[in-house]
Amino acid sequence: MRLSEAVRDARENDDWDRLIRAIPFAVFLRVRMEVKGDRLICVLPGQERLVGNQRLPALHGGATAGFMECAAILFLLWHRDSEAIPKTVDFTIDYLRSGKLRDTHATMQMVKLGSRVANIRVTAYQAEPEKPIAVGYGNFLLPSPSSPTLLPRGEKGAS
Amino acid sequence: MTATTDQTLEQWQKKLSFLPYNRELDLRFGELTERGCVLRLPYRKELIGDPDSGALHVGAIAALVDTTFGYAVHRRLSERRGFATLDLRIEHLQRSTAGQDILCVGDCHKLTATIAFVRGVVYHDDPEAAIATAVGIYMFTGGVTPMETEGN
Secondary structure (H helix, E strand, C coil), X not given: CCHHHHHHHHHHHCCCHHHHHHCHHHHHHCCEEEEECCEEEEEECCCHHHEEECCCCEECHHHHHHHHHHHHHHHHHHHCCCCCCCEEEEEEEEECCCCCCCCEEEEEEEEEECXXXXXXXXXXXXXXXXXXXXXXXXXXXXXXXXXXXXXXXXCCCCC | CCCHXXXXXXXXXXXXXXXXXXXHHCCEEEEEECCEEEEEECCCHHHEEECCXXXXXXXXXXXXXXXXXXXHHHXXXXXXXXXXXXXXXXXXXXXXXXXXXXXXXXXXXEECCCEEEEEEEEECCXXXXXXXXXXXXXXXXXXXXXXXXXXX
């Protein structure tokens, strides 16, 4: 199944697990999407396999980063009325606290939704939402499904 | 205790594979450079982000970058010191190619008493044909390094 079909299927059935199942990396991290009213919360279950410091023990910074980038893309697919798949242009993370071996939650804020680019802020927290373990922000390219991305003459697409 | 700069590639690989998430991603030590290192993320279907193209998820690339940069800092130090990632920024220049391993070179170009600065490039075969560029800042915490628990 193409990803755009999985997005449509998830939206029509209001079953966002169908979207997760279409993205292998989201399955690999065991990410869950929890829709509460008009809000989306993504959950990364605490797992020994995601540890990056065994002495503390602490969540691997790369696992936190991967979860937050994944959550931002899931948020865009959930939020927009489009099946076009966004592309990450850049993503920046500030690590604020060490992540413990427990569930991590991510909430997303659409800072700006333009016609071509979306700017999203992601907050990752564990037990207390007011004590985030990391905050991140990124720009995501929103390809129009009907028109191919314009490229400079002579250049081939990245994909 | 062996100074970190004297250790072999095998010893570095042992440290790398000691941490669960590095093992989950099957990260490999590729090369030691003067101020850093090169790590490899083998291509695997489980790490795909875009099922249409088969390209790996940017989140898997983020783990490769964070880990490479951390080891670049270790490589640059003459003794073991604990540190934590303060911030990490990745710019995705182009989509990666399905089926190909991804490499990251980390260059720890500046060390101060409290902070280490690292920059790097993510690529398949040629660092000049970058998939992504990244910068990271690491802060010394005064604690033990994650690798000290292995007891050597």
